[in-house]
Amino acid sequence: EPEVxxxxxxxxxxxxxxxxxxCVPISNHLYFYWYRQILGQKVEFLVSFYNxxxxxxxxxxxxxxxxxxxxxxxxxLKIRSTKLEDSAMYFCASTTGAKNIQYFGAGTRLSVx
Amino acid sequence: AQTVTQSQPxxxxxxxxxxxxxxxxxxxESDYYLFWYKQPPSRQMILVIRQEAYKQQNATENRFSVNxxxxxxxxxxxISDSQLGDAAMYFCAYRSPTNxxxEKLTFxxxxxxxxxx
Numbered sequence: 409e410p411e412v413x414x415x416x417x418x419x420x421x422x423x424x425x426x427x428x429x430x431c432v433p434i435s436n437h438l439y440f441y442w443y444r445q446i447l448g449q450k451v452e453f454l455v456s457f458y459n460x461x462x463x464x465x466x467x468x469x470x471x472x473x474x475x476x477x478x479x480x481x482x483x484x485l486k487i488r489s490t491k492l493e494d495s496a497m498y499f500c501a502s503t504t505g506a507k508n509i510q511y512f513g514a515g516t517r518l519s520v521x
Numbered sequence: 522a523q524t525v526t527q528s529q530p531x532x533x534x535x536x537x538x539x540x541x542x543x544x545x546x547x548x549x550e551s552d553y554y555l556f557w558y559k560q561p562p563s564r565q566m567i568l569v570i571r572q573e574a575y576k577q578q579n580a581t582e583n584r585f586s587v588n589x590x591x592x593x594x595x596x597x598x599x600i601s602d603s604q605l606g607d608a609a610m611y612f613c614a615y616r617s618p619t620n621x622x623x624e625k626l627t628f629x630x631x632x633x634x635x636x637x638x
Contacts, residue, residue: 441625451566451612453625464625485544497564499627510626512566 414513431500527629544613554616561609
């Protein structure tokens with residue numbers, strides 16, 4: 409069964425460093441998302457992406473965040489200058505749109521020291 | 522804005538018994554989608570079941586079923602014949618109606634389900 413793949417599974421970085429989290433969505437999917445889950449808290453929406461542009465973003469998704477689909481398969485989330493509070497599990501999701509089911513990857517745990 | 526509330530932070534059930542997890546939501550929309558996702562210790566979010574608000578019939582997937590009460594804005598998940606593998610965090614989620622697929626999911630705070638052998 410096709411699945412959403414995220415790499416790395418765990419990323420450790422120093423505060424102020426840039427990180428790129430990578431996702432390979434399911435191949436025929438057209439809509440892509442990033443969500444964040446701080447330990448012990450609920451899953452929060454960050455951004456949705458369609459047709460090579462952001463379709464919606466939350467207030468969490470400030471100028472330090474960016475997304476792109478550089479090569480038609482990968483979907484990346486970049487954090488330019490990480491803060492301690494960016495430590496969280498980051499989930500990528502994708503959907504065809506038609507069936508409205510978002511399929512999630514296994515997540516990347518980001519630890520900012 | 523839509524909100525999703527899960528009032529049970531933790532639940533436990535004996536193996537083979539039935540348990541019901543509660544979820545309520547607030548919306549002014551008449552058509553929408555509701556989901557239950559399961560997050561086991563591996564942390565991956567796995568879809569358990571989906572309900573379209575325009576459908577009166579409650580969704581069922583094997584041992585999992587929902588009780589969807591639209592007027593009450595309630596969407597509970599019933600797990601029958603609970604198994605050890607059902608132990609996980611369960612999240613209720615809401616999605617606005619759209620033909621385009623780009624609508625975000627709004628999640629509740631989750632219910633941690635423990636299965637007692």
